[in-house]
Amino acid sequence: MSDVVVARSLDEARGALAEHPDATVLAGGTDLMVEINRGLRRPSHVVGVAQVPELRDWSIADDQVIVGGGVTYTEMMTTPLADAAPALAQAARTVGSPPIRNAGTLGGNLGTASPAGDTLPVLAALNAQIVVVGPDGERRMALDEFVVGVKRTSLRPGELIVRAEMDRPTGRQEFLKIGPRNAMVISMAGLALVADHDARAVRCALGAVAAGIPRARDAEAWVSERIDWDNGAGVDDSVADEFGQRVAAASSPIDDHRSTAAYRRHAIAVLATRALKRAFAQGDPSDA
Amino acid sequence: MPDPYSLRVNGVDCEVADSDIAESLLFVLRERLGLTGTKNACTEGECSSCAVLIDGVLTCSCLVLSATAAGQEITTVEGLGDGRDGLSAVQEAFVAEGAVQCGFCTPGLIVAVHDLLEANADPSDGDVREALSGNLCRCTGYGRILAAVNTAAEAKRSQP
Numbered sequence: 001m002s003d004v005v006v007a008r009s010l011d012e013a014r015g016a017l018a019e020h021p022d023a024t025v026l027a028g029g030t031d032l033m034v035e036i037n038r039g040l041r042r043p044s045h046v047v048g049v050a051q052v053p054e055l056r057d058w059s060i061a062d063d064q065v066i067v068g069g070g071v072t073y074t075e076m077m078t079t080p081l082a083d084a085a086p087a088l089a090q091a092a093r094t095v096g097s098p099p100i101r102n103a104g105t106l107g108g109n110l111g112t113a114s115p116a117g118d119t120l121p122v123l124a125a126l127n128a129q130i131v132v133v134g135p136d137g138e139r140r141m142a143l144d145e146f147v148v149g150v151k152r153t154s155l156r157p158g159e160l161i162v163r164a165e166m167d168r169p170t171g172r173q174e175f176l177k178i179g180p181r182n183a184m185v186i187s188m189a190g191l192a193l194v195a196d197h198d199a200r201a202v203r204c205a206l207g208a209v210a211a212g213i214p215r216a217r218d219a220e221a222w223v224s225e226r227i228d229w230d231n232g233a234g235v236d237d238s239v240a241d242e243f244g245q246r247v248a249a250a251s252s253p254i255d256d257h258r259s260t261a262a263y264r265r266h267a268i269a270v271l272a273t274r275a276l277k278r279a280f281a282q283g284d285p286s287d288a
Numbered sequence: 289m290p291d292p293y294s295l296r297v298n299g300v301d302c303e304v305a306d307s308d309i310a311e312s313l314l315f316v317l318r319e320r321l322g323l324t325g326t327k328n329a330c331t332e333g334e335c336s337s338c339a340v341l342i343d344g345v346l347t348c349s350c351l352v353l354s355a356t357a358a359g360q361e362i363t364t365v366e367g368l369g370d371g372r373d374g375l376s377a378v379q380e381a382f383v384a385e386g387a388v389q390c391g392f393c394t395p396g397l398i399v400a401v402h403d404l405l406e407a408n409a410d411p412s413d414g415d416v417r418e419a420l421s422g423n424l425c426r427c428t429g430y431g432r433i434l435a436a437v438n439t440a441a442e443a444k445r446s447q448p
Binding site (some may be wrong): 046048098 | 290331332333334336345348356421422423
């Protein structure tokens with residue numbers, strides 16, 4: 001095969017990867033091309049998957065949203081997908097700039113597996129299953145089984161990210177992130193929070209404050225017992241504040257060129273408190 | 289090495305042979321096809337100086353592996369004018385408003401503004417700032433750029 005294959009179908013992509021399991025999969029290019037342009041990476045073979053129709057598919061059911069690996073941030077921000085997975089849309093909205101969001105994809109965000117990948121906390125909070133396909137057929141796993149370290153995944157040679165299948169709970173979803181400005185910002189701290197009224201559960205996951213994408217499970221359990229699920233009343237300030245502290249305890253941030261551990265831990269507490277208040281605000285959540 | 293491939297740029301088919309696997313679309317446009325209107329600055333998608341339209345979608349050409357763009361319709365800043373030497377309404381507006389200082393960001397901005405006005409004929413100030421949020425002007429001449437967008441939008445709306 002040529003060193004560069006532009007796959008036009010999932011079968012073609014699988015075939016090219018079967019022939020060259022060490023081939024580099026290229027989706028939107030927003031991460032990989034930066035490394036290639038800087039000379040940090042020189043692939044021997046490339047399989048382009050941006051034009052694989054099966055990967056660009058998405059679907060919405062009553063209790064589930066399925067998003068193909070090739071769906072772009074711009075598409076995630078567009079109705080009806082944005083209405084079915086609002087936190088995913090909010091996260092997509094904070095990525096890069098319009099041309100970056102036109103190119104970058106959910107599968108690319110997963111494949112890069114940066115702790116600062118903005119869609120990743122959303123997928124974790126929505127109990128997403130990541131579906132991959134490879135020489136041995138299909139595998140599915142939770143996000144914490146897929147992302148196993150800083151920019152490390154459990155993808156095996158020849159495997160391709162196909163889609164993410166996530167819950168579609170009743171209740172509000174929030175994604176919040178901190179960075180030095182609004183556009184073109186890589187997250188210093190990010191958080192997704194989901195209110196699942198049927199399960200009477202709050203779910204919360206964190207970005208850019210650990211090697212992986214941790215769920216704040218102790219804080220989730222604690223706050224889920226303190227929500228007035230029957231009457232839909234707002235959350236007490238004291239509960240929201242303590243929730244923030246408990247969520248921050250689930251982070252394990254470091255000092256690096258983007259921020260400090262202390263600031264990140266503080267920011268996560270603020271974001272968790274804010275997200276909880278918005279998720280359970282009566283009336284317009286933006287007033288919370 | 290990728291097999292020889294053909295890029296369709298501004299309506300013209302251009303053959304690319306003997307290329308390296310690591311060549312970006314930006315590199316090929318400038319260094320192989322001589323289309324130097326598209327500017328090379330950050331090569332990491334931060335500045336949009338290299339913005340082009342691919343199948344009508346605003347894209348940073350530095351982030352496109354050139355061989356993967358074969359068969360797609362690529363429009364560079366050179367392809368946006370009306371006629372051989374004519375300027376588009378957006379280009380006219382940038383001239384009229386003096387929205388150019390060093391000029392390095394201008395081609396990327398022209399492409400991005402074309403893309404914006406194609407989708408939204410009457411953008412709000414917020415829409416404009418959002419649409420151009422990835423275009424960096426190192427001279428920080430944003431005031432006149434925003435004025436040029438308004439002028440271009442008005443001109444396009446008044447066209448029959």
